[in-house]
Amino acid sequence: MTLLQLTAILLKRPAEIVDRAEDRAFFASVVPKLIVLVVLGAAVFGAVAGSYRGGVQVLFAAVKLPVLFLVPLIVALPAVRAIAEVSGAPLAWSRLVLAALSGVARTSVIAAALSPGLWLLFSWTYQGRDEVVYNVIGYHSAVLMFAASVLAVGLPLLLTVASALPATGVRKFVAMGASAAVLGATLMQTGWLLRPFVARPTTEVAFLRPVEEDVFSALTWTTFSAAGAYDSQGWEARPSGAFRRTRR
Amino acid sequence: MSAAVSPTEVVSTVPDSPTLAHLAIAMAQFALLGAAAGIGSGDLATAVRTVPSGLAVGTGALVMTAPALVVMHQFLGLAADPDALVHTLSRGLVRGGRLAFGFAPMALFFATTTNLWAVFLTLVLAATGGTILMRLMVDLRRVEIQHPAPNPATRGFTMTALTAGWAGLAVLIALRLAWDVAAFVAG
Numbered sequence: 552m553t554l555l556q557l558t559a560i561l562l563k564r565p566a567e568i569v570d571r572a573e574d575r576a577f578f579a580s581v582v583p584k585l586i587v588l589v590v591l592g593a594a595v596f597g598a599v600a601g602s603y604r605g606g607v608q609v610l611f612a613a614v615k616l617p618v619l620f621l622v623p624l625i626v627a628l629p630a631v632r633a634i635a636e637v638s639g640a641p642l643a644w645s646r647l648v649l650a651a652l653s654g655v656a657r658t659s660v661i662a663a664a665l666s667p668g669l670w671l672l673f674s675w676t677y678q679g680r681d682e683v684v685y686n687v688i689g690y691h692s693a694v695l696m697f698a699a700s701v702l703a704v705g706l707p708l709l710l711t712v713a714s715a716l717p718a719t720g721v722r723k724f725v726a727m728g729a730s731a732a733v734l735g736a737t738l739m740q741t742g743w744l745l746r747p748f749v750a751r752p753t754t755e756v757a758f759l760r761p762v763e764e765d766v767f768s769a770l771t772w773t774t775f776s777a778a779g780a781y782d783s784q785g786w787e788a789r790p791s792g793a794f795r796r797t798r799r
Numbered sequence: 800m801s802a803a804v805s806p807t808e809v810v811s812t813v814p815d816s817p818t819l820a821h822l823a824i825a826m827a828q829f830a831l832l833g834a835a836a837g838i839g840s841g842d843l844a845t846a847v848r849t850v851p852s853g854l855a856v857g858t859g860a861l862v863m864t865a866p867a868l869v870v871m872h873q874f875l876g877l878a879a880d881p882d883a884l885v886h887t888l889s890r891g892l893v894r895g896g897r898l899a900f901g902f903a904p905m906a907l908f909f910a911t912t913t914n915l916w917a918v919f920l921t922l923v924l925a926a927t928g929g930t931i932l933m934r935l936m937v938d939l940r941r942v943e944i945q946h947p948a949p950n951p952a953t954r955g956f957t958m959t960a961l962t963a964g965w966a967g968l969a970v971l972i973a974l975r976l977a978w979d980v981a982a983f984v985a986g
Binding site for chain 2: 630636733
């Protein structure tokens, strides 16, 4: 099966791939191809996100976005499987891995397809009176567009994983909701760790920022700020995580 | 003749009658969750004290309330064998261990990248406990209903009331244990 044929099946009938999880030869041949699709599709989407800043950020974001899509699978799939088992819908590892990888590959391909539209928006610039070139789309709007795009293309991933759950009714709903929460929280924190994807045009480019705070506190602060409630001392991102003491 | 199983269906691997080895593995899985989360404290002593936290709360609440459930079950004249109840509770512990173990990679991820290790551990233990209790209530009721009895009309309601009361007691005891465990972990 060529990559193009696999892409077609992935977009039209992903369940066809998931249902062949028991076939070991098929599993061994399709998993590398799915990973290639994830890397290619996500890299294109990442490159477009990085194009807002331009320069080496295009490369940085193209490298980081496939990692953003794959890390949550490694971290959260054991929890998803445990949730499914406790919900009375036990899943074989092969089926879960194939469903998750198919979902991410589907998401990556759709993200790549959305990329030209996003690039069109990000590429609009104008020259100011100070002869500096500015983006028409403001930085915060660009970040929101990127985040909204990630959320929109993340839906096929959830649908594909949900289709893999053998249970029906309330059990499937509970397992799906809990799995979505687990995958979502891990995806958000991974995105926070790997930021920036869409970088400010005026800032110095950095591949990764130091490990500091977490996505939830950052979102809380942003929400309060958007509502006009500013902390008098502001929000300072402090080092966090298990290794914070060694950096002080 | 066995029931038809669809190609996508996977039978649960939780044993019907868990052995001591299964229970020991479940306890180790709880301990592993504590160890993974405790790394986030950035302090060796705190991390070591965190290892048994989930084990103490989850297993402690189950062990302390199981005799009450079995005694009240017999006292109320319900039909299922005490062995069947104990096996069901053991299966709950095995499931709880597996759920805790499933969350261990996430606990490690959040412990190493955020300051939320304690919040995460609390949330996971609460979710694990709540899920297992609800599952146990359903399973215990099923065990009772499936057992032949002379007075089948009221025992469904009686069993539901009994398991609900038992679950409430288990939650209260888990909270009490969690209070002590939190003080122990904080040093």
